[in-house]
Amino acid sequence: MERARANIARLFDDAVKRGKASAERAASDMERLFTFRAxxxxxxxxxxxxxxxxxxxxxxxxxxxxxxxxxxxxxxxxxxxxxxxxxxxxxxxxxxxxxxxxxxxxxxxxxxxxxxxxxxxxxxxxxxxxxxxxxxxxxxxxxxxACDGFIGNRILTRYRQCCDVMLIEGALPARIDAAMRGFGLAMGPYEVQDLSGLDIAYANRKRLGWKTRPGFRYIPIADRIVEETGRLGRKTGTGWYDHTGGKTVPSALIDEIVMEESARAGIMRRRFSDDEIVARATAAMVEEGFRILDERIAERSASIDLVMIHGYGFPRWRGGPMHWAGRVGLPEILRRIEGYAAEDPLSWGVPELLARAVAEGKTPEEL
CATH class of the missing domain: 3.40.50.720 (NAD(P)-binding Rossmann-like Domain)
Structure with a gap:
């Protein structure tokens, strides 16, 4: 109870420091709005x-x-x-x-x-x-x-899984993050994980049974980081990056783990351009978005775009992933996903709703 009281008081203190409220108003609101019980x-x-x-x-x-x-x-x-x-x-x-x-x-x-x-x-x-x-x-x-992850976290999980595949095939965390920032996101996927804590995504992967899931391409890099190094992100000072002295720099240890997993999987690493990183990551978001629509988890494409813009930092000037896909052209998105699925059928698949939309020349809502 005292911890809860202290946490709420800290929020009011922060509001005063930011000039959002006077000290008198903060104290009054704290007293008026909150009671605490154990x-x-x-x-x-x-x-x-x-x-x-x-x-x-x-x-x-x-x-x-x-x-x-x-x-x-x-x-x-x-x-x-x-x-x-x-x-x-x-x-x-x-x-x-x-x-x-x-x-x-x-x-x-x-x-x-x-x-x-x-x-x-x-x-x-x-x-x-x-x-x-x-x-x-x-x-x-x-x-x-109702489903596992709803709209936003379900797309986030798919997006991260796609980025992990690029890691083991040739990219490094800093390169993927830089490419996604270049696209307009405030932070890349590995920077976000360091901010939220690697243990959160780790617990979710364990709960979903990714390691033993049939018909699924499991990438062990993130799990190795948690299990073998104890690096959990900013809260421990190290995660995908080293956070020391107010600076965030790529970690040689993490890069070494990435390289080791590529070698263990027998993969000849290759270079990913920024454009390819963005194309694959955004296609993964759109792929999952079409599945969410087809399952009626979201009522319309705009719902997905609102969630991704206001909850996950998707650049609002691009209109959200589903709007962006329409701007690129659904036939082009379908072509990309078909190509990725041919290369890696365990990681990619063509959503039926997307194929129908392209074949009939209609929007998802019209279907």
Whole structure:
């Protein structure tokens, strides 16, 4: 409880330092808006409770069992999970029509995007209430269906997997990051992982069973870094890069691990141009985007673009990956993916919706 109080106080202190609030206003808002409790006894009869514990299904089940027992049946129960399927989290909740996902992006008090996740039994009133709440919070709500990773993290996972394949085939982390920055992203995929922590993506790969997954091209580089070196990113001072003295520089150790894995896999490394890195990485995003549309996880292409722009730093002047694909031309995107799939069928596949869109000359929404 004291740790929570200190964390909230730090946010108000930061707001004062940035000139966003006076010290008097910060103190008043802190007192007015927040109360702190440890445990579930004597909780107020709130309209909505949002769970934000770490990504462990058993722990989330425990939290929701306790919340469900402590709060009125009319209270909306929401999970802030980033990856887990809300349909699994809601098991045992007495009124599943009052349950949904509210995936706030970190840091939640700054980032505008909220993925509003409709679970299997989410009622229309619950959904409308959550969308209205997001608007009152001045957020950008995007409706999404329930699956592993929803819209944004599902595309992010596919994007990183594509970049890892380029690593083992010839690129180095700094080259991939520089190419994606050149395309317009604020940070490349490995810079982002160093910022968020390598242990987060590592835990997700373990949960998804990438190492033993059939019909999947597993690249062990990132797992080796975590398991053998303990480098977890900026929080440990080293990750994909070395972070010392306020400087971020490429790591000779990481480059050595990348080279070792190429040799172990019997791969003759080759040079990747910036244009090829961008073409492959963006095609991977679009490929996954078409699968998300086909599965009705997103209702329209614009939903995917909103998520990627406001949650993941996709350059807004390019309009988002799906809009960008339309500008490049869907026939060209299809040609690229077909070529990649011919070279590496374990990593690539042509989405049926993309093939149909090109064959019929229609947009995904028209189909």
């Amino acid at each position: 445990g579930y006894d004597d909780l107020p009869p709130v309209d909505i409770a949002i769970e934000a514990v770490f990504e462990d299904l058993a722990v989330k089940h425990q939290v929701f069992a306790a919340l469900d027992a402590a709060l009125p049946e009319t209270a909306i129960l929401a999970t802030n999970t980033s990856y887990l399927d809300p349909n699994r989290i809601t098991e045992g909740v007495r009124n599943p029509t009052r349950f949904l996902g509210l995936h706030f992006f970190s840091p939640a008090h700054v980032m505008k995007l909220v993925e509003v996740i409709r679970a299997r039994d989410t009622g229309p009133e619950t959904l409308a209430t959550a969308l209205r709440l997001a608007a009152r919070l001045k957020k950008i709500p995007v409706l999404a269906g």
